[in-house]
């Protein structure tokens with residue numbers, strides 16, 4: 001019995017010794033091998049992503065419809081850099097490059113430089129951005145950094161390039177330790193955006209002025225795009241502006257979505273629709289960030305494949321006989337327009353007679369009852385009612401007001417909200433009758449002046465409370481001041 005116990009103990013010691021010997025001799029080699037395998041998997045993973053993005057860029061440049069396989073894979077790619085390698089592999093499926101491309105090797109096929117055949121003679125390039133002044137940082141997102149700069153001492157533009165300190169590059173370098181390739185991957189987002197800015201021409205899409213490839217940070221051919229300059233969209237600020245200006249933002253947005261739904265490249269959706277993807281140029285909303293735009297409509301076998309998920313609502317769209325989710329791109333844009341813009345901007349402090357129509361627009365888009373054609377038609381209808389004065393309710397006989405020629409009174413000016421001028425009460429009206437109506441509703445209003453200035457609608461006047469048309473027939477302005485002249489120069 002004792003001998004058996006000794007034999008077991010000896011066996012255990014021997015196996016422990018052999019096991020340790022094995023660990024000492026072989027595990028570092030296995031570990032090294034595993035590391036090598038992981039890093040080569042990482043490199044080929046990165047190369048695959050570069051190749052896929054390059055192919056996407058080429059598709060947009062050549063305007064080819066994606067293959068069925070690409071259609072299935074594409075929506076998952078959007079933020080693949082956020083996922084761990086295993087998740088990425090699972091998300092991307094087992095898609096392999098075609099045999100011919102595999103044998104070519106990935107890294108050599110994608111080209112760093114993609115030139116645009118821009119026709120405009122005024123196309124800007126490297127020469128112009130070497131001579132910039134007044135450069136200052138405007139903003140940055142996941143991938144890009146944007147600077148304001150003045151070219152040739154005259155034209156203010158936005159310069160956009162890959163942000164070397166941004167999340168996209170940082171996460172990629174952490175994963176793959178390959179700055180050059182990570183730059184290339186990120187830069188295809190700017191290339192894609194540049195191609196789309198060139199191919200899509202609309203008043204509510206930022207204008208591309210040009211681009212420049214130059215060596216930077218030891219990386220050859222880094223890309224900078226030169227575009228129209230806007231100001232970042234601040235929702236809080238927008239909420240403080242007049243209804244007329246907020247309506248203008250919503251109208252610009254539906255006109256843009258209408259164009260995107262019928263774009264020369266096909267129905268296009270903005271996968272990333274947050275307000276920061278837009279800027280304001282002269283009071284109009286314009287889209288600036290197009291790297292997440294997509295024309296691929298999801299394929300389906302049944303309606304349940306056409307499921308759209310939003311934080312507060314889900315929708316199932318019909319699957320067409322051709323196996324496509326019907327109008328999915330258009331409807332995704334519309335619901336996003338509803339949840340990020342319409343609910344906040346459209347109904348609040350609108351003229352009361354327009355409220356029922358505006359509420360109907362908000363409800364119909366929130367339920368996805370309408371497509372973009374109907375939505376844009378309804379907003380254009382609101383514009384027509386508003387600028388033609390048809391929205392004005394027939395008011396009872398207006399009280400008597402006396403006209404005082406060429407007068408303005410600084411002291412009696414007062415502040416109101418929302419005003420186009422912070423020092424006084426400057427509003428927009430359709431005509432004198434509406435001005436009287438507003439003056440009647442403000443207890444401080446003694447008189448008002450109609451300025452010969454129209455708002456963006458082209459037909460409505462600005463109105464300032466000062467003098468000229470006095471509430472009280474015996475009202476005598478004390479001084480004549482040039483307050484109005486000051487206001488007029490501020491306005492335009």
Ligand SMILES: Nc1ncnc2c1ncn2[C@@H]1O[C@H](COP(=O)(O)OP(=O)(O)OP(=O)(O)O)[C@@H](O)[C@H]1O
Pocket residue numbers: 138139140141142143144145146158206227228229230231232233272276277278279288289290291
């Ligand atoms: N032409 C422009 N004029 C003024 N500001 C701009 C312009 N283009 C972009 N911006 C600002 O720069 C920010 C970053 O630009 P952009 O959205 O293209 O970068 P991104 O890395 O793609 O961001 P995201 O993570 O949102 O996708 C924007 O949120 C916007 O506020």
